[in-house]
Amino acid sequence: MTRTYSNIVDRSIQALLDTIADKHTEPALYQDTMTKIGMLLGSAVLSQISDTQGNVYLACTVEDADFLAKGMLISLEKDLQKVAFACFWNHRFSPFEIEDLKVAPIIKKYQEPVSQSVNYLIIVKSIISGACVVKTNIVDLIQSIEPEKIFIVAPVMYFEAEEKLKSNFDKSIYDKFQFFYFAKDDERTHEGEVIPGVGGNVYTRLGFEGQESKNQFIPEIVKSRRRKLTKV
Template identity: 40%
Template sequence: MSVDERAYSRFANEIAKNALGDLLSSTNAPVQYQSAMKVLGRCLGDVLNQVLPARTKCLVASTAEDADYLSSGVLESLQSKHEALAAIFWNNHYSISSGSVAPIVHKYLQPGYEDADSLIVVKSVISGSCVVRTNILALIEKLKVGKIYIVSPVMHIKSEEALKSEFPDEIVSKFEFIYFAKDSRKDDSGEVIPGIGGQIYQLLGIGKQPAQTGYMPTLVRRLAAI
């Protein structure tokens, strides 16, 4: 599937489309890749600002690898109009015979998160349902949110239905998906094509999954004053 064939959503303006292209052209340049991902975060935050009720208290949940770029961009945009707190998860994502699992080995929850009105789950690319499902389940019983926004630059064409199938109708009715592009192909390792250009850890210059290396995002250091 070429970039020309991917399906763009109604939210994908020229800035977002250009940033998606920048991801694919900077797969060997981590600093440029980080910058493009931050731009996409701000763009997604701008879309959220258009759909969220005024002065919403938001909880922005992401993986540790997405915290400093995509998630930080979303937070920066949201905080211009709303109160936005962060929840960061270190997921150890791996395959098993029946699919994949992503247990949480560490987490950071910004104080006051329980009072959020809306949950915003951010991920750089949504290939299936595993990581997003795990992180929603880790939060949903402690929150009384009216909406759950699933937010990503790129989703696989089957991932929305896969995620919905993991939850009861009561929860699914709260879902709203906000993305810029949907792709229909995956490679042999399960990476979406063209997606975001490969595995996020290498592309950002992190190397491996943060759950396996002890990587600490700058966002968490700042919020927790570590």
Template identity: 40%
Template sequence: MSIVRREYSALAEEGGAARSALAALLDARGNPAQYAKTMYELGSILGERVAGAIPKSDSCLLASTAEDADYLTRGIYESLKLDHATKAAVFWNHHYSVPGGSIAPVVHKFLEPGYESSKTLVIAKAVISGSCVVRTNILELIEQVNVDKIYIVSPVMHAKSEQSLRKEFSEDVASKFVFIYLAIDSEKTSDGEVVPGIGGEIYGLLGLPDQPARMSFMPKLVKQLASF
């Protein structure tokens, strides 16, 4: 697949692991196991970068959608845990369109005990096409956690997403945002899908029949953390 109107960040240099993984992600469409493995690799790459930017003395709260939890988010989580006290929050967002835009209310959530003391918030998402899901998940946490920085982490973002998200918050909150990504795409389909993005809608690419909020889906990460 030819990639058009894509810009890479400094983290995805030509010939490097990040750019290779982005290409492998598109090639893995139709193979959920390979797709998941590649998304985990991208999470590890991004997680290493985020971990290096956060002082080792700072505790972290990593927030994720349920569909991203076991692959992208786990890659980030395992990188953060190497040097930082890290807690996890997982949200089941019911994402749907309404006249003039879309909304993504949280219908279920998992908050790992002790998350309230975190000093850094990390928001993970496989692809950011607008502000809807990320905005909702930040709002779910921002009044409960007094953080110094909010890292918004994704393999691929749409070119207008950062500006759109910043407009949704006060200057005091928006000034804490740090965006870490590998690629910026400028095109969208008529239904809002970023092109080439991550190759389509994440649910089907991971082998899920529907949004986790509409089905009895429990991420392995949540099972692991809830068992302690």
């Protein structure tokens, strides 16, 4: 097993990654650590955004909304005039029980209105392994918006995930990709769990009972942002 770190990682970030990799970390600390990691990733992304008046769209999955994505929004909204937000509920499974074949259809989504032309589309996920969820959500988003750049952000990635994701898109799309991550791991179990990754199944680590549980959950950040939209 080999873990490599990106050039934006220092010892304090390594300590946060060790906390989420530790299978004994309690859900409350795990959630708090993910939020802190999100803030740090948000700062890294901000350093690559030259136009603070531009259109920025942040998209996440439901399990990450109140933690990782919330942390990113805290950082982004300090310097950016407006950040639109989208949240996806994906159901990930293997058709015909073929383990190497994964799909992740969207069963529900929350998507804030934004102009068709977007300067920066930011896709954040707690871990990117097979990339099927990220692929599905990007495909859905680019049906209605035309991003100039697509930032793909995760604390941890499997070492083959970048090329796997790019292989699903035409060059005109993947040329827009820029990846932000803290660590890459090169080992997975037969069940597909990245080692050490994020310490196991991120649904249960964050306090959900599993995929069905997280897909019935409505994040607080979605509730609060929806309320603000209805008051406008």
